[in-house]
Amino acid sequence: MSLLEINNLTCRYEQNTILNDLSLTVSDGEIMCLLGPSGCGKTTLLKAIAGLITTASGEIKLKNRLLLAGKATGKNINVDANKRDLGMIFQDYALFPHLTISANIAFGIADLSKTQQKRKIDELLELVSLEGLDARYPHELSGGQQQRVSIARALAREPKVLLLDEPFSNIDAQLRLPLIRDIKAILKQRNMAAIFVTHAKEEAFALADTMALLNNGSIVQSGAPQHLYNYPATKFVAEFLGHGSILTAQVLNENQLRCVLGDVTCTANKTLVVGETVDLFIRPHQFSVIANESGNGIIKEYQFRDDGYRAQVAVGEQIIEVWLPGYFDVQNTKTVQVKLTPQQLVVL
Numbered sequence: 372m373s374l375l376e377i378n379n380l381t382c383r384y385e386q387n388t389i390l391n392d393l394s395l396t397v398s399d400g401e402i403m404c405l406l407g408p409s410g411c412g413k414t415t416l417l418k419a420i421a422g423l424i425t426t427a428s429g430e431i432k433l434k435n436r437l438l439l440a441g442k443a444t445g446k447n448i449n450v451d452a453n454k455r456d457l458g459m460i461f462q463d464y465a466l467f468p469h470l471t472i473s474a475n476i477a478f479g480i481a482d483l484s485k486t487q488q489k490r491k492i493d494e495l496l497e498l499v500s501l502e503g504l505d506a507r508y509p510h511e512l513s514g515g516q517q518q519r520v521s522i523a524r525a526l527a528r529e530p531k532v533l534l535l536d537e538p539f540s541n542i543d544a545q546l547r548l549p550l551i552r553d554i555k556a557i558l559k560q561r562n563m564a565a566i567f568v569t570h571a572k573e574e575a576f577a578l579a580d581t582m583a584l585l586n587n588g589s590i591v592q593s594g595a596p597q598h599l600y601n602y603p604a605t606k607f608v609a610e611f612l613g614h615g616s617i618l619t620a621q622v623l624n625e626n627q628l629r630c631v632l633g634d635v636t637c638t639a640n641k642t643l644v645v646g647e648t649v650d651l652f653i654r655p656h657q658f659s660v661i662a663n664e665s666g667n668g669i670i671k672e673y674q675f676r677d678d679g680y681r682a683q684v685a686v687g688e689q690i691i692e693v694w695l696p697g698y699f700d701v702q703n704t705k706t707v708q709v710k711l712t713p714q715q716l717v718v719l
């Protein structure tokens with residue numbers, strides 16, 4: 372069931388349209404990652420949902436309660452940020468430095484009795500694995516621990532949706548994935564919906580039930596991460612979610628294509644029309660590459676990554692990027708045979 376519903380939202384800063392007639396829904400318990408290049412409007416969208424900025428038009432509903440309805444709807448509703456039932460977590464944790472961890476968490480629940488507050492703080496500290504640290508101050512905790520406190524503080528008010536703006540960008544790369552796993556488990560345990568803003572697709576893949584890809588103030592595509600990866604609606608989506616090479620191919624029949632690598636049997640993300648010329652978007656792992664002195668490809672360059680090599684290979688006039696396993700003898704190999712095995716291909 373849809374929990375948060377955003378309809379035709381437009382936001383402007385001065386003359387610049389930042390969000391353009393944007394619509395989006397988030398269901399109960401859904402973790403959505405909002406992804407997109409720098410400056411595309413991700414933070415602006417979170418702030419608009421949270422009620423922290425003025426919007427030009429549009430409607431926002433939370434569990435069928437209108438939080439925002441522009442003048443054009445004849446309703447002119449704009450619920451205050453602190454009455455929206457939303458929790459917001461920022462990149463810099465935004466903890467109060469002069470308050471202990473326990474006082475930071477208690478901040479939003481001052482209306483509860485002292486006993487109720489204590490019970491809630493203990494429960495939340497256990498949830499975020501910070502038991503026993505309640506008397507410390509934020510500067511006495513690591514970045515990851517501070518981010519857990521900010522999550523505990525946001526959860527204390529039992530918001531219907533959590534909004535997180537690049538919450539992992541100040542966390543060491545090594546600690547990021549374990550922290551993401553923990554936070555995902557906490558959200559799932561509470562069946563809490565969340566919208567995460569990030570521009571790191573690895574974070575989004577690790578965390579998201581759904582992803583929404585934003586560009587120039589509009590959602591370009593949304594859906595399950597694997598759906599966007601396998602069925603990108605546009606070249607922008609395909610490239611944003613992973614490097615790839617573009618190969619031109621002729622459609623021989625509905626599941627056969629001819630390209631510089633020969634004839635390929637495939638299924639495609641789009642219906643293929645016989646005789647048509649199409650662009651294929653092929654990711655490095657999709658090529659099969661073996662050393663072969665009379666092969667069709669010449670290795671031009673290579674770089675070692677943590678999962679093997681990325682190599683630029685010339686096939687005829689085309690340069691393609693392929694993946695090679697870490698044990699590949701790339702220093703002593705010049706010529707390779709590159710093939711496209713039968714598989715699901717992305718046609719742009």
Ligand SMILES: Nc1ncnc2c1ncn2[C@@H]1O[C@H](COP(=O)(O)OP(=O)(O)OP(=O)(O)O)[C@@H](O)[C@H]1O
Binds near residue numbers: 413
């Ligand atoms: N207060 C403001 N006044 C004027 N323009 C602003 C303001 N805040 C943001 N902008 C502009 O709005 C656009 C979208 O900004 P926003 O912060 O939403 O992008 P973002 O996708 O979150 O970017 P990043 O990934 O770099 O954080 C940018 O062009 C930015 O310069």
